[in-house]
Amino acid sequence: MAEFLIETMGFPAWLSWTAIAGLSAFLILNVIAGGALVFIWAERKIAARIQDRLGPTRTGGRFGWLQSLADGIKLLAKEDLMPDGADALLFRIAPYVSFCASFCAFIALPFAFDVVGQRLNVGVFFVVAVLGLEVFGVILAGYASASKWSLFGAMREAAQVVSYEVPLGMCVVVPVMLAGSMDLVTIGEKQAGWASNWFIFHDPFTFIIFWVYYTCALASVNRAPFDLAEAESELVAGFHTEYSGLRWSFFFMAEYGSMFLVSALAAILFLGAWNGPIPVSQLLGLSDGMAANAPYALRLLGCINLFLKATAGVLVMMWIRWTLPRLRIDQVMTTCLKYCTPIAAAMFAGVMLWQLFLPGGLIAGSFQNAAGVREGWLEQSNNQDPDNEDALSDILPSRRIVEVSR
Amino acid sequence: MSQILDEDQRIIEFDVRTDEMLVNMGPQHPSTHGVLRLVLRTDGEIVSEMEPHIGYLHRCAEKIGENLTARQWIPYTDRMDYLAAMNMNLGWALTVEKLLRYQVSEKARHLRVLITELNRIASHLVGMGAYGLDLGTFSPFLYAFREREKLLDLFEEVCGARLTYSYITVGGMTADLPPGWLQRCEAFLDQFEPVIREYHTLLTTNAIFVKRTANIGVLSPEMAIDYGCTGPVLRGSGVDIDLRRDGESIYTAMYDGYAFEVAVMKNGHYPRDHEYPAVPRDAVLGDCWHRFFVRMLEVVQSMDLVRQSIDRYSQCKGPLGEPLKLAEKLPAGDAYLETECPKGQMGFYLVSDGTSIPWRVRARSSAFSNLAVSPELCRGCLIADVPAVIGSLDVVMGEIDR
Numbered sequence: 001m002a003e004f005l006i007e008t009m010g011f012p013a014w015l016s017w018t019a020i021a022g023l024s025a026f027l028i029l030n031v032i033a034g035g036a037l038v039f040i041w042a043e044r045k046i047a048a049r050i051q052d053r054l055g056p057t058r059t060g061g062r063f064g065w066l067q068s069l070a071d072g073i074k075l076l077a078k079e080d081l082m083p084d085g086a087d088a089l090l091f092r093i094a095p096y097v098s099f100c101a102s103f104c105a106f107i108a109l110p111f112a113f114d115v116v117g118q119r120l121n122v123g124v125f126f127v128v129a130v131l132g133l134e135v136f137g138v139i140l141a142g143y144a145s146a147s148k149w150s151l152f153g154a155m156r157e158a159a160q161v162v163s164y165e166v167p168l169g170m171c172v173v174v175p176v177m178l179a180g181s182m183d184l185v186t187i188g189e190k191q192a193g194w195a196s197n198w199f200i201f202h203d204p205f206t207f208i209i210f211w212v213y214y215t216c217a218l219a220s221v222n223r224a225p226f227d228l229a230e231a232e233s234e235l236v237a238g239f240h241t242e243y244s245g246l247r248w249s250f251f252f253m254a255e256y257g258s259m260f261l262v263s264a265l266a267a268i269l270f271l272g273a274w275n276g277p278i279p280v281s282q283l284l285g286l287s288d289g290m291a292a293n294a295p296y297a298l299r300l301l302g303c304i305n306l307f308l309k310a311t312a313g314v315l316v317m318m319w320i321r322w323t324l325p326r327l328r329i330d331q332v333m334t335t336c337l338k339y340c341t342p343i344a345a346a347m348f349a350g351v352m353l354w355q356l357f358l359p360g361g362l363i364a365g366s367f368q369n370a371a372g373v374r375e376g377w378l379e380q381s382n383n384q385d386p387d388n389e390d391a392l393s394d395i396l397p398s399r400r401i402v403e404v405s406r
Numbered sequence: 407m408s409q410i411l412d413e414d415q416r417i418i419e420f421d422v423r424t425d426e427m428l429v430n431m432g433p434q435h436p437s438t439h440g441v442l443r444l445v446l447r448t449d450g451e452i453v454s455e456m457e458p459h460i461g462y463l464h465r466c467a468e469k470i471g472e473n474l475t476a477r478q479w480i481p482y483t484d485r486m487d488y489l490a491a492m493n494m495n496l497g498w499a500l501t502v503e504k505l506l507r508y509q510v511s512e513k514a515r516h517l518r519v520l521i522t523e524l525n526r527i528a529s530h531l532v533g534m535g536a537y538g539l540d541l542g543t544f545s546p547f548l549y550a551f552r553e554r555e556k557l558l559d560l561f562e563e564v565c566g567a568r569l570t571y572s573y574i575t576v577g578g579m580t581a582d583l584p585p586g587w588l589q590r591c592e593a594f595l596d597q598f599e600p601v602i603r604e605y606h607t608l609l610t611t612n613a614i615f616v617k618r619t620a621n622i623g624v625l626s627p628e629m630a631i632d633y634g635c636t637g638p639v640l641r642g643s644g645v646d647i648d649l650r651r652d653g654e655s656i657y658t659a660m661y662d663g664y665a666f667e668v669a670v671m672k673n674g675h676y677p678r679d680h681e682y683p684a685v686p687r688d689a690v691l692g693d694c695w696h697r698f699f700v701r702m703l704e705v706v707q708s709m710d711l712v713r714q715s716i717d718r719y720s721q722c723k724g725p726l727g728e729p730l731k732l733a734e735k736l737p738a739g740d741a742y743l744e745t746e747c748p749k750g751q752m753g754f755y756l757v758s759d760g761t762s763i764p765w766r767v768r769a770r771s772s773a774f775s776n777l778a779v780s781p782e783l784c785r786g787c788l789i790a791d792v793p794a795v796i797g798s799l800d801v802v803m804g805e806i807d808r
Contacts, residue, residue, distance in 0.1 A: 224542065231790070326541060328617075
């Protein structure tokens with residue numbers, strides 16, 4: 001887009017890049033904000049249905065479509081409260097830190113092939129790292145609130161999120177290993193075709209690791225049964241006890257944004273990204289399956305695909321929240337350190353061995369592929385390409401593997 | 407450590423030297439069941455000491471009782487354990503009847519069993535649902551309230567009130583059952599029976615629920631007796647006492663001819679063990695899980711008793727009998743009676759100087775004694791265990807503070 005502006009329209013480069021960045025940011029912000037509104041509404045409706053209630057029925061028609069918007073307006077109109085002993089600056093900053101972390105991670109998240117704020121060759125790394133920053137907002141909020149309950153919430157969040165980053169990282173590395181790239185777009189591309197190409201069905205280890213990832217994702221976005229940071233029956237409201245009005249709603253948006261983000265990440269890493277279970281477009285001859293030159297309509301379909309998958313993930317999170325009791329802090333840590341981390345590590349090793357001996361999977365795996373791996377490694381070690389545009393792909397040999405085995 | 411604990415609390419609170427923190431849980435806190443204030447001394451997540459502070463709901467109920475006639479005080483008993491107002495009414499009514507040496511008609515007796523056992527179900531439903539809430543699961547709470555609403559509808563039909571019934575009164579009942587009520591009651595029981603299985607799935611046997619409650623807040627039978635714990639809290643520790651069977655004759659006479667087994671673990675088994683989920687391996691007798699489970703068993707037991715009383719009540723011929731006069735003169739003397747309420751043994755003490763207005767009225771609250779043991783149970787537990795322990799004691803502040 002920016003190149004188009006520069007070359008065709010003759011705009012100065014800095015202006016074009018800024019304009020496009022602004023446009024991307026605007027679009028992504030709307031996706032988060034709009035998504036949060038829809039998800040908050042959906043959560044209320046789903047919770048209500050699970051609990052034999054109706055949920056909102058009046059605001060904006062029969063199904064209460066506008067309930068979240070009405071709530072938003074109410075929150076805007078609320079008094080801006082701050083406790084007496086609060087650290088004013090940190091107290092004000094905290095919600096934005098949380099929200100920004102959640103929002104920034106969306107920059108590298110592709111919604112369909114090349115429909116991405118900024119395609120990064122270290123996309124996975126970026127998303128996971130930036131998402132981890134959300135905890136800073138929570139810690140700041142807890143620390144600055146001058147409330148003991150908030151402090152408890154913040155400390156719990158710090159302990160929990162930092163611990164769960166470990167197994168989460170291990171789970172995330174597996175699709176990276178399979179795709180041979182940290183670029184989320186490439187990872188998505190690699191899963192094109194039938195549903196059997198999805199990484200979750202790649203081998204038994206990835207199937208298990210998907211569930212480990214989902215558990216860790218639940219914990220890292222503070223959803224029940226891991227919602228210890230706000231545990232309303234213990235800590236009143238945890239880290240956001242003292243927050244109200246718009247600031248509180250930023251925490252809320254960040255939470256729902258992160259929920260969508262980790263679900264979308266799960267869809268991209270394991271559930272075939274924007275590719276449907278049946279390669280309709282490929283069967284109809286509309287694209288070559290790699291979607292590199294896919295027309296915009298197909299990309300839009302891809303977006304819908306990804307949204308559906310991510311929404312399914314979010315809905316399951318809601319379902320879990322309204323069903324299960326909350327774990328205790330020691331049990332949360334046990335789950336992480338005694339179960340998630342070892343399982344993730346074992347599955348990681350399993351996938352590694354599988355890749356070594358059956359790189360193409362059980363069915364398609366062949367000796368030719370295995371040979372290709374070896375050749376790829378050899379070629380790489382012998383021939384260091386100086387003008388490689390992608391520095392990180394140098395370290396990861398698989399791009400070459402694909403070329404060789406073709 | 408011990409030196410720190412011995413210091414004045416105020417010094418600790420404002421002193422940065424120590425790692426301990428003094429935290430107020432309540433009186434406005436989501437899981438303190440009303441206006442209970444718990445002062446926690448915490449070391450990180452670990453509660454080194456917990457002290458309950460009560461009195462936020464004190465309404466001088468006992469003193470008011472010394473200015474009203476015995477029957478006029480019935481509505482005040484409603485407001486003690488407001489979740490089991492029928493049982494409170496019964497306790498006071500029986501105490502006054504004991505002093506008067508009055509015996510209600512056979513029909514009124516069965517109606518009393520019927521209505522108090524129904525109220526026991528309603529009370530345990532709240533206890534169970536709120537316990538789920540304490541542990542962070544919201545849905546079972548609403549499932550419990552859904553069923554309780556139907557019970558309240560039934561109560562509304564008999565006395566017009568949904569919370570403070572004043573239905574059982576001195577010398578009988580304020581009114582007989584409306585026509586068709588027994589059928590509706592039976593219909594409720596029939597549809598309620600399978601619902602209990604849902605509760606067992608969502609709570610009793612839920613892995614996380616078991617993890618949160620098993621081996622938490624273990625109350626030994628000795629300690630339970632020492633602290634005067636009663637009701638499901640006592641039976642959850644394996645002490646086989648139920649006033650409906652072991653109480654004074656004026657109370658046990660009410661249950662004459664009724665068949666029921668006290669819900670208590672004997673020789674490692676609960677009565678009719680096969681119908682219920684097995685006791686989880688981690689659960690220790692006297693822990694939160696057992697206290698919760700005893701309540702669940704008592705719900706089934708009460709349903710059984712209600713069914714029996716429906717039969718007996720409908721077989722009774724003759725009138726229900728009128729309650730005593732509002733200003734019935736009481737004989738000089740005193741009477742004390744404890745009854746088995748859903749929360750435990752609720753006792754009323756009445757001293758009369760021969761007028762219609764009692765000279766002294768006192769109540770012995772079961773939840774008060776049950777709460778008294780909570781500091782022992784909470785010592786050294788985690789913050790998250792505090793709501794779990796308090797919830798498993800199922801306290802009602804209206805009864806504690808009176």
